[in-house]
Ligand SMILES: O=P(O)(O)O[C@H]1O[C@H](CO)[C@@H](O)[C@H]1O
Ligand SMILES: [Mn+2]
């Protein structure tokens with residue numbers, strides 16, 4: 001076994017899942033709906049020749065029973081299927097931990113009130129511990145809209161902007177220069193400690209720059225402070241057994257730095273892709289390179305920008321051959337997602353969807369691995385590949401891969 005690569009296209013759902021009714025997401029389909037919106041707006045079919053060859057379109061059609069405009073051929077290489085999530089939430093940590101073999105079967109804590117979202121006991125303790133006299137926001141919000149609304153006041157008052165969403169998060173936006181990046185991180189670390197038993201998945205630092213509502217922009221210095229996964233993930237197991245686990249992008253943050261031997265941060269699709277390629281070019285045998293492409297979710301899914309999402313998918317597709325070329329004959333690439341975020345869906349939140357599971361290896365001919373009952377099938381496959389004890393959840397699909405020769 002040489003190396004494995006996992007590319008998570010963050011938020012890339014391919015059709016609402018059987019339990020979507022519990023989330024108000026019946027009808028969501030990130031890929032199919034954005035392809036339609038792109039066609040309606042531009043008259044062009046989304047061009048995904050490489051992802052189509054890997055079976056992505058077929059996986060989406062199987063998951064959703066729907067057709068949509070696209071350009072690309074029939075599946076010709078690699079394995080393709082669609083997986084449903086058994087974790088209770090449709091958030092990023094749940095999706096990633098489940099794909100690493102550890103679904104989140106307990107309920108996260110949520111701040112459900114749209115206004116005055118944080119309990120007074122919590123805000124009091126934050127003010128006491130940080131020395132700030134107050135906070136702005138304290139509500140549900142989209143991270144870009146709240147900057148437009150409160151960014152100026154933040155600069156004037158020096159108070160942090162705190163907000164949440166339907167996810168189990170406490171987010172803090174602050175200006176990189178006026179408030180300072182280190183101060184923002186320190187504030188978030190304090191909040192992380194004070195959240196205690198509220199069972200909140202993540203505190204997220206959201207630094208931004210700019211001087212007015214028209215040009216405030218979030219920077220790549222986002223930092224996620226996650227709780228630990230509820231059990232050792234396949235990353236812990238393979239890392240302990242000697243596999244070199246490399247996290248690219250926010251992977252290390254998502255796994256609270258557990259089971260990660262080396263990490264590289266980068267901002268934007270191309271920088272993240274380049275960082276992944278650089279690791280493929282240099283990583284020793286017996287390595288796992290695990291990359292999260294956050295921009296699909298952050299810049300397009302939550303922003304409900306279907307056209308931008310479509311163009312970013314095309315840009316990723318164009319670059320895939322570079323990855324195929326960099327891979328050695330024994331390497332295996334998995335492409336998947338952690339949840340949906342349909343850019344045509346009402347609101348700004350994630351959507352409960354099937355995700356694609358695609359596996360590419362030079363020697364693997366096209367094979368349909370069908371409906372996977374949990375994202376943990378990927379973790380179980382990774383466990384088998386790297387020869388560690390099986391995980392408690394998931395069914396490996398390694399034996400289904402159609403290895404030639
Ligand atoms: O609107 P922004 O700040 O991008 O927030 C989004 O990002 C958070 C973490 O993924 C989610 O909870 C969602 O609300
Ligand atoms: Mn995500």
Ligand SMILES: [Mn+2]
Pocket residue numbers: 011092297298302341350
């Ligand atoms: Mn998100």
